[in-house]
Amino acid sequence: MRVKIKLFTLIVATFFTPFINAQEITKPNIIHIIADDVGYDDLGCFGAKDINTPNLDQLATDGMKFTNFYTPHGTCTPSRASALTGRYASRVNNGTGLYVLFPHSTTGLEDELEVSITELLKEQGYTTGLYGKWHLGHLPQYLPCVHGFDEFLGIPYPNDHGPERIGNSGWRPNGISDPQIPLIEQAQVIQRCDNNDLAELPALFTREACKFIYRSVQDKKPFYLQYANIETHTPYFVPRGFEGQSKAGAYGDAVEYLDRSVGIILNTLKRLKIEDNTIIVFTSDNGPLVHRDEELENCYGKCGFTDESREHLLREGKYQERFDGGIRVSCIMKWPGNIPASTQCDEMITGMDLFTTFADLAGAQIPTDRVIDGKDIQPLMKNEKGAKSPHKAVYGFTATGRLMSVRYKNWKLILPGKHWTGNFETPQLYDLNNDQGEETNVADAHPKVVQEMTKLADNAAAAMKNHQPLDQ
Missing domain, CATH: 3.40.720.10 (Alkaline Phosphatase, subunit A)
Incomplete structure (x- = not known):
């Protein structure tokens, strides 16, 4: 019976579509x-x-x-x-x-x-x-x-x-x-x-x-x-x-x-x-x-x-x-x-x-x-003039709350640690503007960026642990 009701609904909707005033619905x-x-x-x-x-x-x-x-x-x-x-x-x-x-x-x-x-x-x-x-x-x-x-x-x-x-x-x-x-x-x-x-x-x-x-x-x-x-x-x-x-x-x-x-x-x-x-x-x-x-x-x-x-x-x-x-x-x-x-x-x-x-x-x-x-x-x-991302950074957390990565401006920081994608003893830094595929680690060439993003990572990890907002 349920299938018949649904079929009837579809038939009615198909034949009477021109009479539906969609403009009466104001919310999108x-x-x-x-x-x-x-x-x-x-x-x-x-x-x-x-x-x-x-x-x-x-x-x-x-x-x-x-x-x-x-x-x-x-x-x-x-x-x-x-x-x-x-x-x-x-x-x-x-x-x-x-x-x-x-x-x-x-x-x-x-x-x-x-x-x-x-x-x-x-x-x-x-x-x-x-x-x-x-x-x-x-x-x-x-x-x-x-x-x-x-x-x-x-x-x-x-x-x-x-x-x-x-x-x-x-x-x-x-x-x-x-x-x-x-x-x-x-x-x-x-x-x-x-x-x-x-x-x-x-x-x-x-x-x-x-x-x-x-x-x-x-x-x-x-x-x-x-x-x-x-x-x-x-x-x-x-x-x-x-x-x-x-x-x-x-x-x-x-x-x-x-x-x-x-x-x-x-x-x-x-x-x-x-x-x-x-x-x-x-x-x-x-x-x-x-x-x-x-x-x-x-x-x-x-x-x-x-x-x-x-x-x-x-x-x-x-x-x-x-x-x-x-x-x-x-x-x-x-x-x-x-x-x-x-x-x-x-x-x-x-x-x-x-x-x-x-x-x-x-x-x-x-x-x-x-x-x-x-x-x-x-x-x-809406492509408003001057509109920017509402996020200072975007974080790659695991479901358990372990922070794996930070995206900040054009930079991507991979945090050190063991993982099946590679065991890193030091942070890995990638310039996504020039290296979208994250192939070349440029951490040694940009120590100040690594330092700044590491601080972002530490603050975010602490905020997550303490149930606080990340963008503070």
């Missing part, structure tokens, strides 16, 4: 597209040569590219928790932090301890929906409907956390066999998905996201849509008929399918004539895989293969907060009449800034009983 609709594990230069408009992304390229032509957008963390769960709450991951859950979650995990984003952007938007009359991946807790008390989402259809963790995986880092304890990936609607598991099912989910999520937009416009309510695709995370499964079309293998197929989904959503906005009152933000949750993984290849073949020969502008990728490849990602924003078309912003911003910016645009009050690390970036979005 907000669409946040969170790509999963997509690299900085894996879009055509950011330099990709082997992956075609015409819809995202057009989005950039119609809006603004942000070239120094830093996601809060190098892995999925902490990054998404930060974006949803406006706080560094190590602050989340009253300072206990939130790590990458798995099917056997018993923790998640605590509603009693955190305030999400969706909760603030709902207070301002928004309808809220999430289609795709959640990854902030799979138990009922942690699902999206507890955190201010009116609608949720998706999977609670990545599509490679199925029973075929063992887990290279020992994340599956005591030989536990994980269940097939659950497809959840609201808080109800409606299907257990095998790999063939997972391949068709991206198309389902796109269709349902468009239906959500239709329903929201029918109800004459502003909406917040989080579209969190799954196919660009291993395994790179795409719906039948879309395989083998990219020059970049299965991963390229997945990025190109994501681009098609973005195009469908954009066309829905055009059809409903709500483009002018809709903000679209495209980001990635973290950088891409850049190293091969034998287990992924054994489980998923070419759909688990990472091509190490593909060149990237940035050093390293996912799983680390040291080098830009893990935490600096592509970002595009469009809002006709507010964000000027064909523009580029090179100022530093973060994924946490979206929390504060969205809240301000909706007229919501920012919580004052906790540290909010996100800043309002509207002056940058």
Whole structure:
């Protein structure tokens, strides 16, 4: 019966679209597209040569590219928790932090301890929906409907956390066999998905996201849509008929399918004539895989293969907060009449800034009983004269609060210590204006810069430990 109701809603919306007065909605609709594990230069408009992304390229032509957008963390769960709450991951859950979650995990984003952007938007009359991946807790008390989402259809963790995986880092304890990936609607598991099912989910999520937009416009309510695709995370499964079309293998197929989904959503906005009152933000949750993984290849073949020969502008990728490849990602924003078309912003911003910016645009009050690390970036979005980054520096914290890197002006400081990306006994300094790939350590040539940034790092680490703001 539920399916029939949704189908009827779509039919009504399609035939009566001309009679909907979108201008009655004064607050802007907000669409946040969170790509999963997509690299900085894996879009055509950011330099990709082997992956075609015409819809995202057009989005950039119609809006603004942000070239120094830093996601809060190098892995999925902490990054998404930060974006949803406006706080560094190590602050989340009253300072206990939130790590990458798995099917056997018993923790998640605590509603009693955190305030999400969706909760603030709902207070301002928004309808809220999430289609795709959640990854902030799979138990009922942690699902999206507890955190201010009116609608949720998706999977609670990545599509490679199925029973075929063992887990290279020992994340599956005591030989536990994980269940097939659950497809959840609201808080109800409606299907257990095998790999063939997972391949068709991206198309389902796109269709349902468009239906959500239709329903929201029918109800004459502003909406917040989080579209969190799954196919660009291993395994790179795409719906039948879309395989083998990219020059970049299965991963390229997945990025190109994501681009098609973005195009469908954009066309829905055009059809409903709500483009002018809709903000679209495209980001990635973290950088891409850049190293091969034998287990992924054994489980998923070419759909688990990472091509190490593909060149990237940035050093390293996912799983680390040291080098830009893990935490600096592509970002595009469009809002006709507010964000000027064909523009580029090179100022530093973060994924946490979206929390504060969205809240301000909706007229919501920012919580004052906790540290909010996100800043309002509207002056940058609107290309106001003299607008600068609201951050003195951007910090690469782990989920446990260990500081790995500092971005300050054109400089990047890598702090010493042991890590799988390299054991450094002394600080490493890179000039990103001349060395975007962080290849040449210039610390010896700029001792005063190292000293200044080390002081920033010490102050930030102390502020984080003492639950204080970082920009003081």
